[in-house]
Amino acid sequence: MRAITIPEFGDESVLTLAEVPDPPVAEGEVLVDVAAAGVNRADLMQRQGFYPPPKGASELPGLEVSGRIAEVGDGVTGWSIGDEVCAVLAGGGYAERVAVPAGQLLPIPSGVSLVEAAGLPEVACTVWSNIVMTARFTGGDTVLLHGGSSGIGTMAIQVVKALGGRVAVTAGSAEKLERCRQLGADILINYREQDFVEEIKAATDGRGADIILDVIGAKYLSRNVSALASDGRLVIIGLQGGREGELNIGELLAKRGSVIATSLRGRDLADKARIVSQVRERLWPLIASGAVRPVIDQTLPLADAAEAHRILNASQHIGKVLLTV
Template sequence: MRAITTREPGGPDVLSWEEVRDPEPGPGDVLVEVAATAVNRADLLQRQGHYPPPKGTSDVLGLECSGTVAAVGEDVRDWRVGDEVCALLAGGGYAERVVVPAAQVLPVPEGVDLVTAASLPEVACTVWSNVVMLAGLEAGGTFLVHGGAGGIGTHAIQVGKALGARVAVTAGSAERLRRCAELGADVLVNYREQDFVEVVGAADVVLDNMGAAYLGRNVDVLAPDGHLVVIGMQGGVKGELNIGKLLAKRGSVSGTGLRFRPVEGRNGKGRIVAEVREHVWPMIADGRVKPVVDRVLPIERAADGHRALEEGDVFGKVVLEV
């Protein structure tokens, strides 16, 4: 098969569409003929040599895909050859075929085409696992989303509104904030001009992609019993945490990720995928949550997709069609 390979760590130009060995499904696996994949910031980090894949998984980029089931391994009962699916991956999505544990496979949501479905697994699993399963966002609560114009942000806004929360977002321009408002955001903060603590007031759940740069102010903005969930490090990896403020608010700070979780178990990817199918897929089917795709590129132009994400020229997701 062909896949996007990385000759060496570096910029987007190191990506190349080359022939590689076909993957083979083992017991409990599904082989997917890939229709599309999507670009995530983790892909950029891996390309740069900063985010190696888990041991025993593909070193091909790509944390999600959509496509058609081409084969199933032993003990797989829920999927059959020919099923149209999308899947959460530990790697391997930038390719013509990929093997994925059956527990991480999802049906294509009702009303979504096969290519667009590639934009959903990573954002849906990230948002649901962190915002609901971990932080417990409830109707009437205030939910602050940093990076509201990104793939995770645009999905998080819609899920927060579907759950009945007041949603606040940060973004870097009036135009990007306007589009966030169209998705349902109630409170809009231009981080280049405004302090989100002053504008938002207090947030029950904060979903943060910045890490160190926002740590202190994220604690400041927490409501009593609030929960800060850090899922990215775009603003650095080391920050100072005021334990006194956190204790006074009975606050919680969690740092989480999806890629290195086991498939099985209470916090495993299989359980997250099952909850997404049960709770988020109906939101998509009835239109409360819609995929937000900025552009679809042929996979041979993966480098252009990486450049666009690095330059901040994306609202929602970049999809790569195979």
């Protein structure tokens, strides 16, 4: 099959379209003929050598795909050859075929095209597992999303609004903030011109955010704690602003706050299956109803993976960038 490989670590130019062996299908897995793959910042980190795949996972980049089942492995029930699916992966998505543990498969939601569905699994599982399952979202919570116009951000805005919450977002341009507003964001903060701590406090009568979903990491750590409400939960899922920061434990204690760091890729199969099951049961009906929709910035051919990485690196996109096979 054809796939995007990473012969050496480096900039976008190292991404190479090559012929590689088809993936073997183990017990409990299915083989998917890929229609499209989502592009994520984790892929950029892997390309640079900063985010290796978990042990036993494919060395090829790509954490989510959509496509059709081509083969069903031993022990798999509930899925058949020809079923249209999307899936969250530990790797291997930038390819014509990928082997997927059955517990990580999802049906294509009603009203979503096969290609569009490639932009759902990673962000849906990330948003649901972190905001609902980990941060214990309840209706009425105010949720601050850093990177509101990103793939994760555009999904999170819609999910929080659909569940009855209030959404604050940070983004770096008026265009991105306007798109966030159209998706349902209530509080719009231009991080280039405004202090998000002051803005979230002003918009909540001094209370702050009940939940903060953060992709920045160290650079925002102290300010995120300041922006938390009492009993607030800060969930860190990215390190775009660095790995090491200073934490004011006294301020955190005074607020009875929580700082949680999580990732999806390295979870074991049972944990991923648990998340996927909840997403299918509770989030997929919101997508089918139209309350939540995939936001696709653009699609490119698989051979243009390098250009897709440049687009993400420039942060000019809104929503997801997809590669079509």
